[in-house]
Amino acid sequence: MxxxxxxxxxxxxxxxxxxxxxxxxxxxxxxxxxxxxxxxxxxxxxxxxxxxxxxxxxxxxxxxxxxxxxxxxxxxxxxxxxxxxxxxxxxxxxxxxxxxxxxxxxxxxxxxxxxxxxxxxxxxxxxxxxxxxxxxxxxxxxxxxFYEGRYVIGVIAGLMTETDTIGYVGAVPIPEVVRGINAFTQGLRSVNPDATVKVIWVNSWYDPGKEREAAETLVAQGADILTQHTDSPAPVQVAAEKGIYAFGQATDMRQFGPDAHLTAIVDxxxxxxxxxxxxxxxxxxxxxxxxxGLASGMVAISDYNDALPADVIEAAEAARTAIEAGELHPLAGPLKNQAGEVMIPEGEAPSDEQLLSMDWFVEGVQGQVPK
Missing domain, CATH: 3.40.50.2300 (Response regulator)
Known part of the structure; x- marks a missing residue:
């Protein structure tokens, strides 16, 4: 009603x-x-x-x-x-x-x-x-x-991971979600070229059961940090239970895992x-x-966890500031897909049209975009 x-x-x-x-x-x-x-x-x-x-x-x-x-x-x-x-x-x-x-x-x-x-x-x-x-x-x-914020948290993940494996719970494979995964991966590999992102799709925006199952599977596959483009706090709760780190989605989710929650992208x-x-x-x-985006205030980064070292916060803030100033595009070239093909040439940034139709993963992502 x-x-x-x-x-x-x-x-x-x-x-x-x-x-x-x-x-x-x-x-x-x-x-x-x-x-x-x-x-x-x-x-x-x-x-x-x-x-x-x-x-x-x-x-x-x-x-x-x-x-x-x-x-x-x-x-x-x-x-x-x-x-x-x-x-x-x-x-x-x-x-x-x-x-x-x-x-x-x-x-x-x-x-x-x-x-x-x-x-x-x-x-x-x-x-x-x-x-x-x-x-x-x-x-x-x-x-x-949102992809601007995801680049920033990718930088944090790259500096905090010990296994070089990040778990990503994906909602529905539309370009908005795909480009967010790609931007996160670019931020991750900008500071840690050996790190990879494992993606599991739940094909739902909100399904706490499926989100929990996906998060637990990713942890079992070696992920020591979880992130998500789904709407429940289940992945953060799983991270808290497993003693690893996570990022919140859309809002500050720290209440669901104060020690695990590194920060969140806030809409x-x-x-x-x-x-x-x-x-x-x-x-x-x-x-x-x-x-x-970040410069407009429609995307924000929530308070950082006290567990984050000063140099990690400094790197994240440098990325955020550069994006806000228009000095850094999270998906600037050279940008290659999983097959190694150049999709965005060096020195270029993708157009909004390219961003809005993005249906491919960058290098460093493990998983596929369902067609």
Whole structure:
């Protein structure tokens, strides 16, 4: 059932606005009149996992709560969690649109076609789709350059591993996940050329049982550090139980393994969500495509574990700073695939088009991208 909320605070913070501007949010006029002052904007969210996953959906819900904190009783927010990608997504999106929602955030790649289909039927409703690439007059897309953060944690892994084997729990083999594995591997091998990454796919964004099984298998195969592009804290918990290290996903997961958790890539949607909600309120929303990274604040690195030596933190911060300054591209050439073929020539960086279609692994990855 949809969960509906009203809030009490108001005002747009400088941090939220700054993050949105840095991420490239467009504010040209859509042509719609501004919302009446006494009429709360209804904002809906649809999540692929439970808000208690402490990963992807949890972090998007933090963004929903940021909207409430910024606008108070000027907004009414609704969320529907654990919605499968496909027909169920279309049904839920239709319910939200028909239920009077003015702005709807569809927060998973697999919601893309359902979002476009429902948007065509409700042209007066504004839709925002996370990580997709299909837009319309009333549909924007937005994502974060998670691969930038994965390069940074790859550097940490390369300096901390003793077995030179890193375990990677992969969710669904779409380009977003593949390029993240590749960027992690590039960061890893930039400081430890002998290290390799073993990948096990679970073919799900959130399945604690499968994630745990994959993590345990990777440890049995010699991995002494685990990382993940899945949404439950199960891999971090396995690392804690096995006495090894791990990285959190989407949010700071240290509570699930304080000694094991080295750091996490944190997805911060709050600035974007607040700015886009404000644009709809003011009648200035337009369809845009936003892809922000470390420099924009949409991707962040959580606090480092005290177990990390100073030189490891220094190396990680040097990589993060260089990426933010545009001096380092995590997937710059020469970049070779597993067969040794040059995919990105030396001195070049991949285009966004190449990144968005990446379906191959770099050297140093053990495993295959399912076709």
């Amino acid at each position: 949809p969960q509906t909320h009203r809030s009490t605070a108001a005002g747009l913070s400088r941090r939220a606005l700054g993050a949105a501007v840095a991420a490239g949010v467009g504010l040209a006029a859509l042509g719609a009149p501004a919302l009446a002052a006494d009429d709360p904007l209804k904002v809906g969210f649809i999540y692929v996992g439970p808000v208690g996953d402490f990963g992807w959906s949890y972090q998007h819900d933090q963004g929903r709560q940021a909207i409430e904190a910024e606008f108070g009783d000027r907004v009414e927010t609704t969320y529907v969690e654990s919605v499968p990608e496909g027909a169920d997504a279309e049904r839920v999106l239709t319910q939200l649109a028909a239920g009077g929602h003015d702005l709807i955030f569809a927060t998973s790649f697999g919601f893309m076609n359902a979002t476009l289909k429902v948007a065509r039927r409700y042209p007066d409703v504004v839709f925002e789709h996370a990580t997709g690439y299909k837009r319309a007059d009333n549909v924007s897309t937005y994502a974060a350059r 911060d949607w709050s600035g974007y969500y607040v700015a886009r909600t404000r644009a709809v309120m003011e009648g200035t929303w337009e369809s845009t495509d936003t892809w922000g």
